[in-house]
Amino acid sequence: MLNTIRGRIIAVLILGLAVLLLITAINFWNVFSVNEKIRIIENYDDLFNDILEVRRYEKNFILYKNVNDLKESLEYLDKAEDLARRLALNISELVGSEEFDHFMSSLHSYRQVIVKYTVSDNDQISQSDITLMRSRGKELIEFVSRFIDIKRKRIHRALSRSVVIPFLFLLIFFTVIILTFRIVVRDIFQPLQLIERTTKEIAQGNFSPIDYKARTKDEIFDLVTAFNKMAREIDEGQEELVQSRKIAALGTFTAGVAHEINNPLNNIYLTAEALIEDFEQQIPGEAKELVLDILYQSERAAEVVGNLLDFSRSExxxxxxxxxxxxxxxxxxxxxxxxxxxxxxxxxxxxxxxxxxxxxxxxxxxxxxxxxxxxxxxxxxxxxxxxxxxxxxxxxxxxxxxxxxxxxxxxxxxxxxxxxxxxxxxxxxxxxxxxxxxxxxxxxxxxxxxxxxxxxxxxxxxxxxxxxxxxxxxxxxxxxxxx
Ligand SMILES: Nc1ncnc2c1ncn2[C@@H]1O[C@H](COP(=O)(O)OP(=O)(O)OP(=O)(O)O)[C@@H](O)[C@H]1O
Ligand SMILES: [Mg+2]
Known part of the structure; x- marks a missing residue:
């Protein structure tokens, strides 16, 4: 697939799309979990308010010694305990099961003190019980504040994660654009420029092939191969054409010259031959050799003219x-x-x-x-x-x-x-x-x-x-x- 330019571009787009889908999914999950945390933190707030109510009635009881206040306090304490049980898993996950147990035992011992005075109708509360009640109450408030604090921090963390997501989106988007651009420039524009330059050179008669080092056998590779083949064929055709024209032009010229030379040459040859045949006895040896030389040279010249006529032959x-x-x-x-x-x-x-x-x-x-x-x-x-x-x-x-x-x-x-x-x-x-x-x-x-x-x-x-x-x-x- 990566062998072709189309394949490479599609691969980059698919990869980019896949990453974007993943980020979108993460974002959904994040928004969902923030929602969930907000819902739970509302429960923690209820728990906190319940305990505040418990402590308000506790203070009233200590001040006015009215058992009804203690009963109210116990009611809120029940509510708080009920809620804490429902949140048990979440709290354990948040601060560890040990701390949750600790919280529950504080709640329990606080409850015991309160129950002691509601059942006995005894409004003479001992100083030690007051101290116990106060310290347990304070402990409970501290526990729940801590839970809320941790939970709040987690929500902040999840929210700050959401802020990053648009930037990630942009980053991926630009990466895809840059990669695609790079493929287009490197695999398409640059070779096209090379082809353009070579085409201009061919127009000027230089038929050297495109010097393209292909990394893969992609569409441009096919184009360059076809282009080079075409250039080579034109080049060969051109050479042949030039050769034919040269020969044709020279042929006409040579034919004229050869004809003009042929007749006198024939005459020279025939004359020399006649001289030898007819006057053989009269010619002294040295002169005879000269005449034979004339015969030999004119034979050679006739051969050349024969070649020239062959060359220019148009019939x-x-x-x-x-x-x-x-x-x-x-x-x-x-x-x-x-x-x-x-x-x-x-x-x-x-x-x-x-x-x-x-x-x-x-x-x-x-x-x-x-x-x-x-x-x-x-x-x-x-x-x-x-x-x-x-x-x-x-x-x-x-x-x-x-x-x-x-x-x-x-x-x-x-x-x-x-x-x-x-x-x-x-x-x-x-x-x-x-x-x-x-x-x-x-x-x-x-x-x-x-x-x-x-x-x-x-x-x-x-x-x-x-x-x-x-x-x-x-x-x-x-x-x-x-x-
Ligand atoms: N078989 C060969 N080996 C080496 N060189 C060759 C051979 N055939 C041709 N050539 C070269 O090509 C040249 C041109 O050859 P061509 O036959 O056209 O002309 P030529 O032989 O020189 O003269 P001509 O054939 O007209 O007498 C030769 O001069 C020679 O240099
Ligand atoms: Mg030859």
């Missing part, structure tokens, strides 16, 4: 159903020689019965050729090239091209798919290989992932949709960076 070739296995085997043949020369060991792990894909054979071959060449370049002093193909999900097959080469630095990783990004020396790499690869894979409805560790090697994973279903690009894709 959609016709797709046919293809076996990935076949595409890979054909591409491997193209690099067999280079593998042998560098002594690289090739491992093929193509699962049998892979579903077919729909695509352009030549373009897909280009994809794998680029990846193989990059891998070979990354392993100048031999290594191992592993090519594996498996069914990745019901929608995709996955082809991994893994090398044990130099690896890619983290800061380069996000740029390798950029057109013209290369770490190879001038004249050795155009930096177009991976952007061409990226473009082709994307056109086929697939995506590429890279994992690399400097000094250990790299793995390029190509995901291509299978024929059965050709989903829209985003459907069924795992969450990952696709460059």
């Amino acid at each position: 959609h070739p016709s797709y046919t159903e293809l076996s990935v296995d076949d595409v890979i085997q054909r591409t491997v043949k193209l690099v067999k020689n280079q593998l042998m020369l560098t002594g690289i060991n090739l491992e093929m792990e193509i699962a049998s019965g892979l579903p077919e894909i729909k695509g352009a054979q030549r373009h897909l071959q280009q994809v794998f050729l680029n990846l193989f060449l990059n891998a070979i370049h990354a392993m100048p002093n031999t290594g191992e090239l592993t090519v594996s193909a498996t069914t990745y999900s019901s929608e995709y097959i996955r082809i991994d091209v893994k090398d044990t080469g130099v690896g890619i630095r983290a800061e380069d990783l996000e740029r390798i798919f950029d057109p013209f990004f290369t770490t190879k020396g001038v004249g050795r790499g155009t930096g177009l290989g991976l952007s061409v690869t990226y473009g082709i894979v994307k056109e086929h409805g697939g995506y590429i992932e890279v994992a690399s560790e400097v000094g250990k090697g790299s793995t390029f994973s190509v995901f291509l949709p299978v024929v059965a279903e050709r989903p829209e690009e985003q459907d069924g894709r795992p969450n990952s960076h696709s460059g």
Whole structure:
């Protein structure tokens, strides 16, 4: 229950309410007990008055020696005794049963003296009896005054308890308010402010997730998780969009340049070739080498232009159903020689019965050729090239091209798919290989992932949709960076 903000607030309110109910009950009990004490103290007052009456008649008797006074006195004494018996329990509780017994025996011996003179009709009272009567009478007055005094103190105490109760009420009330406020501020307002700040940053293009340390998996935790997921997806979509735009813009530009260069380049090549074929005898050895160099260099230049044209290609070739296995085997043949020369060991792990894909054979071959060449370049002093193909999900097959080469630095990783990004020396790499690869894979409805560790090697994973279903690009894709 305490896992959610709602649960925490409800818990605080229920606890507060329970304490308030308890205090209310205590208050009721207190008022009731004060009432009860007041009722009893009225009885004590009656007892006190009765004894006062007894003593008044006692004085009259001593003064006027009228037996009727003694009879009156005895009547009040009976009343007092009767009342004292009824209050026995209460008095014992108040002052202890010993003192009550003491009080009763005083009452008793007082009574004996009085009875002695009422029965004998004897108005000649002895001095010793007068003293006894007075001292017992005084004792009785003292007893009852003490009872009343104690009882009164108790009432005061109960009353002062009642005074505290409203303050307790206020205290609990404020505690509940403060606790609720704290929950709202700490668990709702602060995270909301954080979300607001992050939203502003996202608007400015910074897609870092909300740095929220949740204590429990409450509503805000769910919100932040959903928010971060959204930010990550927008970020990935954004990257892909930028990449596509970059490539599209460059493509148009490059296509123009490549076309312009292609014709003169062809002419240079054909001319040099004709020169060798037609004038082979006349050309001295040194000059022949220079012409061969022209041929070699223009071949290289034609290759670059070919790459550029591939890169800028905007036409959609016709797709046919293809076996990935076949595409890979054909591409491997193209690099067999280079593998042998560098002594690289090739491992093929193509699962049998892979579903077919729909695509352009030549373009897909280009994809794998680029990846193989990059891998070979990354392993100048031999290594191992592993090519594996498996069914990745019901929608995709996955082809991994893994090398044990130099690896890619983290800061380069996000740029390798950029057109013209290369770490190879001038004249050795155009930096177009991976952007061409990226473009082709994307056109086929697939995506590429890279994992690399400097000094250990790299793995390029190509995901291509299978024929059965050709989903829209985003459907069924795992969450990952696709460059
Ligand atoms: N398998 C790999 N191992 C290490 N680095 C790689 C690998 N593949 C690509 N790279 C890095 O990515 C960069 C860009 O690769 P890309 O294929 O786009 O261009 P290139 O190979 O440099 O030139 P091009 O392919 O046009 O001849 C490379 O220069 C290299 O730094
Ligand atoms: Mg390359």
